[in-house]
Amino acid sequence: MRFVDSYLEGVRKIDEIIKYAKIEGEVAEIDARDLKHKELNDLMRECVLRGARKLILKNVCGQRYIGTRLFFNPGVNVEIIIYGTPGNDLGAFLSGHRIVVYGNAQDGVGNTMDSGEIIVHGRAGDVVAMAMRGGKIFIRDSVGYRTAIHMKEYKERIPLLVIGGTAQDFLGEYMAGGRVVLLGLNLKNGKHRSHYIGTGMHGGIIYLRGKVEDYQLGKEVGVVDMEQEDWKFLEKVVEEFCGHFGNEIKVDKDEILGGKFMKLIPVTKRPYGKIYAY
Amino acid sequence: MKSHLLPDFIVERLEDRCNRCGVCVKQCPWGVYSWNDDKTDILIDYTKCVGCQRCVVYCPNNALIVKPYYGSYRPNAYWTKEVISDIKKQAEQGGVLLVGTGSDRPYKVYFDHILLNASQVTNPSIDPLREPMELRTFLGRKPDQLEIEIRDDDIEIKTELYPNLVVETPILFAGMSYGAISKNAFLALAMASKEFGTLFCTGEGGLPKDMREEYGPVAIVQCASGRFGVDPEYLNCAAAIEIKIGQGAKPGIGGHLPGEKVTAEISATRMIPEGTDALSPAPHHDIYSIEDLSMLIYALKEATNYEKPVFVKIAAVHNVAAIASGIVRAGADVIVIDGFRGGTGASPKVMRDHVGIPIEMAIAAVDQRLREEGIRHKCSIIASGGIRCSADVVKAIALGADAVYIGTAALIALGCTMCQKCYTGKCAWGICTQDPNLAKRLNPKEGAKRLVNLLRAWSLEIKDMLGGMGINAIESLRGNREHLRGIGLEDWELRVLGIKGAGE
Numbered sequence: 001m002r003f004v005d006s007y008l009e010g011v012r013k014i015d016e017i018i019k020y021a022k023i024e025g026e027v028a029e030i031d032a033r034d035l036k037h038k039e040l041n042d043l044m045r046e047c048v049l050r051g052a053r054k055l056i057l058k059n060v061c062g063q064r065y066i067g068t069r070l071f072f073n074p075g076v077n078v079e080i081i082i083y084g085t086p087g088n089d090l091g092a093f094l095s096g097h098r099i100v101v102y103g104n105a106q107d108g109v110g111n112t113m114d115s116g117e118i119i120v121h122g123r124a125g126d127v128v129a130m131a132m133r134g135g136k137i138f139i140r141d142s143v144g145y146r147t148a149i150h151m152k153e154y155k156e157r158i159p160l161l162v163i164g165g166t167a168q169d170f171l172g173e174y175m176a177g178g179r180v181v182l183l184g185l186n187l188k189n190g191k192h193r194s195h196y197i198g199t200g201m202h203g204g205i206i207y208l209r210g211k212v213e214d215y216q217l218g219k220e221v222g223v224v225d226m227e228q229e230d231w232k233f234l235e236k237v238v239e240e241f242c243g244h245f246g247n248e249i250k251v252d253k254d255e256i257l258g259g260k261f262m263k264l265i266p267v268t269k270r271p272y273g274k275i276y277a278y
Numbered sequence: 279m280k281s282h283l284l285p286d287f288i289v290e291r292l293e294d295r296c297n298r299c300g301v302c303v304k305q306c307p308w309g310v311y312s313w314n315d316d317k318t319d320i321l322i323d324y325t326k327c328v329g330c331q332r333c334v335v336y337c338p339n340n341a342l343i344v345k346p347y348y349g350s351y352r353p354n355a356y357w358t359k360e361v362i363s364d365i366k367k368q369a370e371q372g373g374v375l376l377v378g379t380g381s382d383r384p385y386k387v388y389f390d391h392i393l394l395n396a397s398q399v400t401n402p403s404i405d406p407l408r409e410p411m412e413l414r415t416f417l418g419r420k421p422d423q424l425e426i427e428i429r430d431d432d433i434e435i436k437t438e439l440y441p442n443l444v445v446e447t448p449i450l451f452a453g454m455s456y457g458a459i460s461k462n463a464f465l466a467l468a469m470a471s472k473e474f475g476t477l478f479c480t481g482e483g484g485l486p487k488d489m490r491e492e493y494g495p496v497a498i499v500q501c502a503s504g505r506f507g508v509d510p511e512y513l514n515c516a517a518a519i520e521i522k523i524g525q526g527a528k529p530g531i532g533g534h535l536p537g538e539k540v541t542a543e544i545s546a547t548r549m550i551p552e553g554t555d556a557l558s559p560a561p562h563h564d565i566y567s568i569e570d571l572s573m574l575i576y577a578l579k580e581a582t583n584y585e586k587p588v589f590v591k592i593a594a595v596h597n598v599a600a601i602a603s604g605i606v607r608a609g610a611d612v613i614v615i616d617g618f619r620g621g622t623g624a625s626p627k628v629m630r631d632h633v634g635i636p637i638e639m640a641i642a643a644v645d646q647r648l649r650e651e652g653i654r655h656k657c658s659i660i661a662s663g664g665i666r667c668s669a670d671v672v673k674a675i676a677l678g679a680d681a682v683y684i685g686t687a688a689l690i691a692l693g694c695t696m697c698q699k700c701y702t703g704k705c706a707w708g709i710c711t712q713d714p715n716l717a718k719r720l721n722p723k724e725g726a727k728r729l730v731n732l733l734r735a736w737s738l739e740i741k742d743m744l745g746g747m748g749i750n751a752i753e754s755l756r757g758n759r760e761h762l763r764g765i766g767l768e769d770w771e772l773r774v775l776g777i778k779g780a781g782e
Contacts, residue, residue, distance in 0.1 A: 003653055007576050007609065041580055064573070068580040071510040088573055093581040095510040108564055111577065112501075114509045127564045131505035133549055149563045150504060152549040174559050176550045202554055269554040270537045276626075277373035278702065 011038045014046050021047055028052035033059040037087065041069040044080075053078055060084035062106070067091040067099050067116075077116075088125075091118045094135065107144070110137045113159070119244050123165070132159040132178060140245045141165045142186065146173065151204055153177025162241050164249060166210070169195045172264075173218070176203040181237050184210030184259070185251055197221065198264055202271050206264040207234060209256065220271040221264045230263055282366045284359065285347045287327040295341035296320075302333040302342060307704040307716055330697040332706035364627070375627040378700030378710065380527055380619040380664055380686060383631050388638035388771070389670045393780060395761040397748035404750050406741035412751035413737055415681050417518075417658040418442035418587040419611045440611065441587050443517055445681065446475030447737040448752055449671060451729075452616075452662050452685035453500050453520065453591070455481025457535050457544045457556065458623035458700070460717035463692055463709045466725030468493040473726060474733045477517055479683070482506050482558060483535075484547035490515040498589060501578060503532060504558035506548040510581055518612070519578050520589035521571070523562070526620025526637070526663035528629040529593030533558040536624075539703050541712045572608035579609070587611035594618060594640030594663065595633075599647035605657075606648060612658045614683060615640050619664025621686040623710055624701035637663045638677060642775045645678020645757050654757075668739035677775065678757040691732045692725045 017039050022029045028047035032040050040063045044055055048070055055078060057066070064087035070078055075096050082101045091099050092111040104122035108130065115134040126144035129137055132151045142165030149170065151159055159178040165186040171194050172180055184192060191211045198206060199218030206221075207230070217223070235257060242253045289310060298320055303311040308326045311333070313319070327344060334342045351362060364375055397403040404411070419440040427434045451471060456464040458481060467478040472493060479498040484507015489497075494515030501508050502522035513519055524530060535544075535556035545552040565571050575588050590605045591614035592598070602613050617637025622630065641661045648654040661674040662683035671682050690696070693707035700710035708719035744752065747761050755761065763780040764772045772779055 003607065003656065005609065007572070037576075038580075045583070065577055065580040068577060069583060071514060071581060071583075073511065073514065089577050092577045093508075093510050093513065108573070108577075111564060112505050112508050130564050131508070133505075133509060146563050150557075150559065152505075153551070154546060154549040157549070170563075173563070174557055176554065176557070200557060200559075202557065203551055269551065272534050272555060272557070273537065275373050276376045277367050277371035278376060 007037060011036055011042075014042055017043055018046065023047055023050055023052055026051060026053040027056065028054070029056045029058065031058050032061065032063055032084070035063065037062075037064045041065055045069045048072075048076065048078055054081070055079070056081045056083075058083050060086050060103075062087040064088045065090075065092055067094050067097050070097055071095045091116065094118070104141075105139075109139070110135070110161075113137070121245065121248065126168075128163075129159070129161045129178075129180075132161065133157070134159050136160045136162070136240075138162045138241055138244050139164060140248060143167050146170045148172045148175055148178065148180045148206075150174040150176055151178035151180070153204060160237065162237055164241065164245065166192050167194050170197075170199065172198040172201055172204070172206050172221075174200040174202075175206070175266075178204045179233070179237075180204070180206045181234065182206070182208045182210070183238070183241070183256060184208065185249060185256070190260075192216070198266070200271055201264075201266040202269050203266060205230075208262040208264065209259045211260070212262065217264070220266055220268070222267045224263050224265055226261055226263050230261075231257075234261065279370055281370055283363055283370075284349060284351075285325040285327070287324060287329040287344050288347045289322050289324045289327055289333075290343040290345065291322065292341045292343070295339045296337075297339060297341075299338060301336055301338060305332050305336045305706065307332075307706050307713075328697045328699045329695075330699070330706045331695045376624055376701045377627045377630055378621075378623055378625075378698045379696055380621040381631045382698070385618075385636070388636050388767075388775065389666075389673050391764055391766050391771075392638070392673050392775070392777065393763050393765055394669070394672060394676075394743060394747065395763070396746040401748045403748050404745040406738075406745040409745075409750065411741040411744060412753070413447045413740060415445050415448045415752060416442045417445065417612050417660070417680060419657060420655040422655070441585055443477065443587060444475075445477060447733055447740070448675060448681035449733055449736060450476050450498070450660065450681060450683050451478035451688050452620075452683035453479035453481035453498075453522065453525075454623075454685055454689070455483030455500075455506075455535075456486065456547060457481075457483035457506075457539060457712070459689075459709055460705075460711055460720060461486070461543070462717050462720040462722045463689070463725065465489070465722040466692060466720065466729060467688065468496065469722060469726035470729035470733070471496040474730050476733065479520055480507075480516075482522060482533075483544065483556075484508070484549075485512055485515070486543070486547050500591075501574075502558055503560070503562045504548075504556060506550070506556060506558075513578065513582050513586070516586065518587045518589055519582065520591055520614065521562075521574060521578070521610075522591045523565070523571075524593035524595075524616070525591070525622065526593045526616035526618050526634055527622035528625040529595050529618075529633045530560065531626070531629055532560040533624070536701070536703070539712045544712060568604040568608050571605065575609040589614055589660070591616060591662075593620070593633075594635045594637055596635065598635065598640045599643040602644040602659075603647055603651055603653070606653050610657055612660060612680075613644070614660040614662055615644060615679075616683075617661070617663030620662060621664075621689075622700070637661055637665075637674070639774050641674055641677045641679050642759075642777075646776055649757070668736040669743070671736060672740055672743050672755065673762065675752065675755050676758050676762050677777075678759075680756060687732070688729060691728045692720060 107125035123141035198221035482502035499516040618634030661679035
């Protein structure tokens, strides 16, 4: 069997692809149409090394790991504007950058993301915000399966994921921290259809706008009453959400906040503490 | 409920030697020894003894003997004391039996059924004391071919090389997380690696920020299913990154670091609240296929600008050769295979003792498969799980590994006595504990010295064995099965190991 390294094969050197970038001062525009995954990331890194702090990517079509290669020590903050459909692992391990997508995103948005911001003017696929450690992700529409798995937090570093629509099964599985807000703006009858919400959850909070039945929840989560500070938090989050997508969703802040919210938290910090014999 | 269990150990005190100094009371974290009310005598509750031998070693008068409890049920080769005790324990507590360390069951040890070759007459053996003997090992992907340019006296490699790691001996320290082991034990491993010129794996508990600058360059940082402590700086400060899929002690399941071990400092490196269980899911939830694995491998390469080799660690299981082939094709630079003897801080006993295959079989099968497919050079293989001595290292390499990981052996060097109580967090030797009073028993400097001594001793022995075979570089031994012969093995075992029987 021939060995094929599909990711690296045929990758051109930077001087062959630099023609796809137009750098003017701090702004670089890249036409991604003919670029392979690694070529686009090579080129983005090159543009930043040449001083660009805003990258505008046109014709993006499935290229993976956008933003991942931009870790520098000391760090710089880059704004990445994407037109098209970025590929899997958008902003994986992201360190401080801001990514705006005009289009849909695929799987693994913000995988193990450390800090920064990702805003998707569309929907996103599976495993969004997996093991996210910090920063914010806003998705205008819905997301796929296994969202916010094992999201974490530590003291004031609390990651935030806001989803305008709904999520499929296993939302918040193994969640250890962070905040997930599911706004349910596109629900037909006000009901989310996700199952196994918060299975194995042992930290963090999920806010759901809309209805879920008990059987849709994992054994490790409980529904508690919303308190004043929850509303204060949600008000801020929804305002930010509307700031990003207000023109596109045609619902205003008050209408969203007027909906029925549920607050889910883990029932114990040690869901599996009692299954062992010593 | 009254416990029906028999004790495991009994403590014998030599009364003519004991002067009731109280060291045993201080040293034992299990509560075996206690002062009587007026502090005139020391009482012994041997039912609590786990056999860690801490009190024996530290008794200044050599007055203590800890030995297996000799009272027994009616002898029965089938219903042994272990079987009976396990049933009683589960009947009393109703849970999954937990254990620490690797499997202690009497399965056949293949290392002990393999003998090494030596030169006699037809080729000269080499004296490593007089002649150079190369143990330096390069880990990582190698190119298909090497293009060189010779200019005058200079030779230049034209081929673009993949990032490789250099270790001065083919022995690295296996992943043991800060959290599972104490900071002092973790530090000792890091310090020894730096001093000797090898590498240690962080396990999945992250690398504390204050260690990154000094020990990052000798660290293999792990990215496991819980993604604890994985941040871009952690990935970039390291020598390499290891994706942990599984481990030999508990293939196929995740891990639960119990909440009582998640102290303030652990909680900072793992990024979870204090006192919370640190749960590592069984699979990575972004990896459900070889294609998904490839995606994480390249995500990590992207995150580190293609400067670091990426390891993938799996447990040795039934189809290990086919899985390894997939891992190489997914883009891994190094495959770590952890045999069923591999150690752990905590594992369900049933997983530890009944799942996986021996490391010897796994290395041989993987090496053979990758050679047949012409992709052996695309990755290095690290054999892990139950490497006990330098002869095991040599046999593992001759069976096809590039290097080995040692975990249990390293901990034994630090003081571990294999009492198997790691999961309780009360390690009397300061290794597998987060209790500051226990952890401080292990001095990292002294620990590092013991580890360096062990590496030095094994390296000298490896050179002796190599010299005896007439080989002067460890890489000439890799997969060199002509130097191995089986003894007491069946035909199918010889076939899987790819070696001849003794005398053949």
